Amino acid sequence: MVTTTAPPTTARKKAQAPRAKAGMTRKRREALAAYAFLAPDTIGLLIFVALPMVLAFGVAFFKVDGFGNYQYVGLANYKLMAGDDQLWASLRVTGIYVVTFVPIAFVVSFALAMLVRNHFKGIGWVRSAFFLPNVVSLVVVGLIWQFLLVDKRGALSKLLAPFGLGDVSFLGTPSLALGTYVVISVWFLMGYQMLVFLAGLKDVPKELEDAAQIDGASSWQRFRYVIWPLLRPTSFFVVVNSTIGAVTGLQAFDLVFVLTKGGPARATSTVVLYIYEQAFTFNNMGYAAALTTVVVAILVICTGLMFGFTRGGRFDED
Structure with missing residues (x-):
């Protein structure tokens, strides 16, 4: 068988x-x-x-009023931008705000992340205190800072009075209003960016830092050659996210609208606030839509360039 x-x-x-x-x-x-x-x-x-x-x-290709009447105008709304002095002034204010706010917020939030990286007694309370402003409505934040900075009667004015700065109008002086707006924006967003950096720091292998320390690397060398290269994708995300937020985010409209409404003398008139005024103050819906598409196109191009030059934060890799 x-x-x-x-x-x-x-x-x-x-x-x-x-x-x-x-x-x-x-x-x-x-x-x-x-x-x-x-x-x-x-x-x-x-x-x-x-x-x-x-x-x-x-x-954007129509002339639209507040009553819903549409009239096709082709590229007229886009041609109108070339001679719009207030638009170019708003773009200049937005550009100054972005190049000032983004690096300052980056450095401050990264320093806070390094400060609260290690565990110590009360670390949870410290992290919560830094993050607390981010959970408060921007309208409330604006009202609080407006109360603190009100001319001569604000809490900050009284604190600075012994130094001869009690009469300074931080929100009413054109040369100081934009800088004050930057400081408040950094204060508001530093907690969120701190948490993003903390998440990135958690992914840095402790073994690499210990090995570098055993090899005799100083604190700066460990940061420069171990921590920083591994944090570049996180840093890239923070830069791109804060740039987009600075141009079109809530702090680019809500905060400045509550604090100054674009004043004094249009010193804090961002491009988003200008688009809002065109749409809801002057009823130029078509022109506002055209402005929106241009702003989005600029952001897409800038973001694409940042991705291209840095490979998404990995510009040190071959």
Whole structure:
């Protein structure tokens, strides 16, 4: 009697088939779960961001008043920008604000992250104190700072009175208003950026720092050659995110609207505030839509250039 047996490889494949099918089923379930978690944000972005952007691009070719009357004007709204002095002044203010706010906020938040990186007694309270401004409404933040900085009667004026600065109008002087706005913005956002840097620092392997210390590297050398290279993707995210926020974020409108409404003498009139004025003060909806598309295009180009030059924060890699 002859008994035939399946080759070992065939038997092994038959035994592995159910496990492979189970693995595929598990991966499919995980993929479905991931899509389910992403779906709400994706739908929200499509409805509240992508769709309004498409509509704004279409409205930019019309003259639209506050009563919903549409008149096709082609590229007239875009041609109008060339001679709009207030637009160029707003772009200049926004540019000064971005190049001032972004590096200062970066340095301050990174220094705070390094300060609270190590655990010590009360570290949770310290981190919460730094992050607390970020959970407060920007309108409330603006009102608080307005109360502190009100001319001659504000709390800060009284504190500075012994130094001869009690009569200084930080929000009413054109040369000081934008700088004051930058300081308040940094104070508001430093806690959030600190947490982002802390998350990046958590990913730095402690073994690499210990090895560098054993090899005789100083604190600066450990930071320069171990910590900083590994933090470049995080740093890139902070720079891009803060740049976009400085141009179009809430602090670019809510805060300046509550504090100064663009004054004094248009010294704090950002481009987002100018777009708001064109749309809801002067009822130039078509022109405001055209301005929005230009601002978005500028941001896309700048972000693309930053990605291209730094490879998404990995510009030190070959």
